Amino acid sequence: MKILITGGGGLVGQKLAKRLAAKGELRGQAIDEVVLADVLDPPAIEAPFKVTTMTGDISKPEDVARMIDGETTVIYHLAAILSGHAEVEFDHGIAVNLMGTLHLLQRAREMETQPVFCYASSIATLGGEVPDPIEDWTATNPQTSYGTQKAAGELLLNDFSRKGFVQGRGVRLPTISVRPGKPNRAASSFMSSIIREPLNGEEAICPVGLDFQHYYLSPRMCVENLVRLAEVEQEALGMNVNMTMPGLTHTISDLLDAMREVAGPEPAQRIRFESQPEIEKIVMGWRYAFNPAKALALGLTADTDYRDNVRYYLEDDKP
Amino acid sequence: MKILITGGGGLVGQKLAKRLAAKGELRGQAIDEVVLADVLDPPAIEAPFKVTTMTGDISKPEDVARMIDGETTVIYHLAAILSGHAEVEFDHGIAVNLMGTLHLLQRAREMETQPVFCYASSIATLGGEVPDPIEDWTATNPQTSYGTQKAAGELLLNDFSRKGFVQGRGVRLPTISVRPGKPNRAASSFMSSIIREPLNGEEAICPVGLDFQHYYLSPRMCVENLVRLAEVEQEALGMNVNMTMPGLTHTISDLLDAMREVAGPEPAQRIRFESQPEIEKIVMGWRYAFNPAKALALGLTADTDYRDNVRYYLEDDKP
Numbered sequence: 260m261k262i263l264i265t266g267g268g269g270l271v272g273q274k275l276a277k278r279l280a281a282k283g284e285l286r287g288q289a290i291d292e293v294v295l296a297d298v299l300d301p302p303a304i305e306a307p308f309k310v311t312t313m314t315g316d317i318s319k320p321e322d323v324a325r326m327i328d329g330e331t332t333v334i335y336h337l338a339a340i341l342s343g344h345a346e347v348e349f350d351h352g353i354a355v356n357l358m359g360t361l362h363l364l365q366r367a368r369e370m371e372t373q374p375v376f377c378y379a380s381s382i383a384t385l386g387g388e389v390p391d392p393i394e395d396w397t398a399t400n401p402q403t404s405y406g407t408q409k410a411a412g413e414l415l416l417n418d419f420s421r422k423g424f425v426q427g428r429g430v431r432l433p434t435i436s437v438r439p440g441k442p443n444r445a446a447s448s449f450m451s452s453i454i455r456e457p458l459n460g461e462e463a464i465c466p467v468g469l470d471f472q473h474y475y476l477s478p479r480m481c482v483e484n485l486v487r488l489a490e491v492e493q494e495a496l497g498m499n500v501n502m503t504m505p506g507l508t509h510t511i512s513d514l515l516d517a518m519r520e521v522a523g524p525e526p527a528q529r530i531r532f533e534s535q536p537e538i539e540k541i542v543m544g545w546r547y548a549f550n551p552a553k554a555l556a557l558g559l560t561a562d563t564d565y566r567d568n569v570r571y572y573l574e575d576d577k578p
Numbered sequence: 579m580k581i582l583i584t585g586g587g588g589l590v591g592q593k594l595a596k597r598l599a600a601k602g603e604l605r606g607q608a609i610d611e612v613v614l615a616d617v618l619d620p621p622a623i624e625a626p627f628k629v630t631t632m633t634g635d636i637s638k639p640e641d642v643a644r645m646i647d648g649e650t651t652v653i654y655h656l657a658a659i660l661s662g663h664a665e666v667e668f669d670h671g672i673a674v675n676l677m678g679t680l681h682l683l684q685r686a687r688e689m690e691t692q693p694v695f696c697y698a699s700s701i702a703t704l705g706g707e708v709p710d711p712i713e714d715w716t717a718t719n720p721q722t723s724y725g726t727q728k729a730a731g732e733l734l735l736n737d738f739s740r741k742g743f744v745q746g747r748g749v750r751l752p753t754i755s756v757r758p759g760k761p762n763r764a765a766s767s768f769m770s771s772i773i774r775e776p777l778n779g780e781e782a783i784c785p786v787g788l789d790f791q792h793y794y795l796s797p798r799m800c801v802e803n804l805v806r807l808a809e810v811e812q813e814a815l816g817m818n819v820n821m822t823m824p825g826l827t828h829t830i831s832d833l834l835d836a837m838r839e840v841a842g843p844e845p846a847q848r849i850r851f852e853s854q855p856e857i858e859k860i861v862m863g864w865r866y867a868f869n870p871a872k873a874l875a876l877g878l879t880a881d882t883d884y885r886d887n888v889r890y891y892l893e894d895d896k897p
Contacts, residue, residue: 388816395717396706398714398715399718402740402817407736407737414729414733415726418723498705499719
């Protein structure tokens with residue numbers, strides 16, 4: 260089988276590709292080829308199958324046409340303009356997050372092969388004046404343009420699935436922490452920086468207070484869930500193929516306590532608390548109490564507690 | 579003030595324009611001009627202000643540019659490819675319902691005048707495996723392409739409002755009954771035909787059983803609600819500017835009983851019950867139990883009972 264990963268140069272895309280390389284098969288079929296597509300040429304990975312890297316912009320239908328062909332069996336659509344970025348570059352967010360998703364769905368439909376279409380949505384789709392906890396059937400009421408565009412993509416995914424054009428399934432990713440590498444343009448970027456930088460011996464800024472609550476998942480578990488997502492039978496998804504990916508709700512205090520337990524008291528002393536109103540404005544609109552019942556029933560899982568997230572960073576990613 | 583009505587040649591567009599003509603003002607300001615835009619040249623109406631009719635297709639940005647200018651204070655976006663039609667012509671639905679709405683919002687944004695943008699959504703956005711009754715914060719989970727495209731438009735409307743590009747407010751219209759005129763391409767078309775045709779002395783076909791429940795509103799009350807919608811202050815709308823318009827839930831029996839009470843026993847005998855699987859498949863996916871709390875709090879209202887709907891048809895519309 261042939262697998263496309265959009266955003267194939269990103270953190271999750273690269274880790275997913277490596278996991279697929281270790282696994283060698285998906286949905287009970289041997290993997291013949293993985294295509295990693297991204298706006299900047301994505302790094303290739305070592306694998307027992309063919310790995311194709313491709314530069315392309317999903318906001319352009321002609322680029323999308325190169326990414327998907329009649330052989331493409333599974334599509335992981337991870338590419339996105341992230342929250343902080345889409346808030347500043349509104350039209351760019353529409354072009355990539357909304358139109359890009361539509362172009363991928365239309366191209367997949369054109370193939371008439373009903374590929375499995377795994378869509379990375381986000382908990383940024385959720386918010387507003389809705390009761391806690393947020394169920395799989397609570398309204399998406401995003402308070403960012405990124406969340407809006409992702410939520411519109413969920414609707415399209417569901418309809419393209421209902422029509423039999425694709426075998427769609429969408430998951431709202433919790434905030435991935437600890438992300439390796441450099442800060443990105445997500446408003447949630449600090450939710451990794453405050454653990455990663457101190458563990459790397461560097462200073463970090465935390466723009467919110469110790470009692471700020473949020474919903475987290477480790478990169479390792481996120482990738483396991485994405486693998487599982489592709490393997491779910493279409494019939495098991497019901498009338499809405501979108502769901503919240505399991506995660507855990509923690510305060511900033513919980514994160515720092517876990518870091519202290521795993522790595523000693525020293526790293527947490529490298530964190531400076533400093534208000535950043537633009538970031539606060541976005542992240543305070545996000546929700547943290549979720550009941551990811553559908554995903555749990557389908558076999559997706561969360562970490563045990565945040566010490567897992569710290570350990571996975573040290574094991575998998577620390578330079 | 580200058581008002582644009584897309585779908586200005588349609589039932590609701592024409593009735594709204596006539597209501598505005600009788601009223602002469604909106605939001606406390608005298609109306610200077612109403613622009614009626616539609617794909618086929620919409621009929622002009624008698625009014626104490628300028629009435630401009632315009633042919634244009636909202637799926638084309640250049641047409642939308644002619645519809646909205648810097649003077650446009652209030653936009654009523656009523657144009658749509660309806661449910662039965664969008665189910666058959668998928669790309670046409672995407673082009674008009676999704677892209678058309680986006681083009682209108684982008685054009686309104688470009689003016690930098692923050693026009694009031696009243697968006698006619700639909701209860702077809704609601705469905706799926708969600709608990710009854712459907713609250714304003716229940717997920718949209720449309721089971722038609724029309725509902726999907728309308729729900730995506732709601733998300734965009736909310737985001738364009740949050741960003742301050744427009745003063746958006748969206749209402750999910752119940753099924754309008756009794757619609758005058760001819761059957762249209764909505765799957766719900768029979769929900770007017772079975773009253774209208776018999777009252778006009780003609781036969782009608784009912785493709786569902788007597789116990790089929792649905793959510794209805796008269797055209798007269800729908801227009802009153804659209805007028806009210808434009809007058810609501812933006813701050814009163816909260817974090818989601820979309821809501822269900824008040825209606826009443828009735829069985830087919832209720833409709834026929836009301837027709838008998840208002841017009842005697844004879845018309846109901848002109849109805850033939852005859853299964854239509856394509857129509858049934860769509861309408862059985864719709865919901866009928868709603869709690870339109872937000873709209874009621876903002877002063878929108880339902881009919882008293884279905885006898886109103888029958889009476890309004892006889893008073894306002896019967897040829």
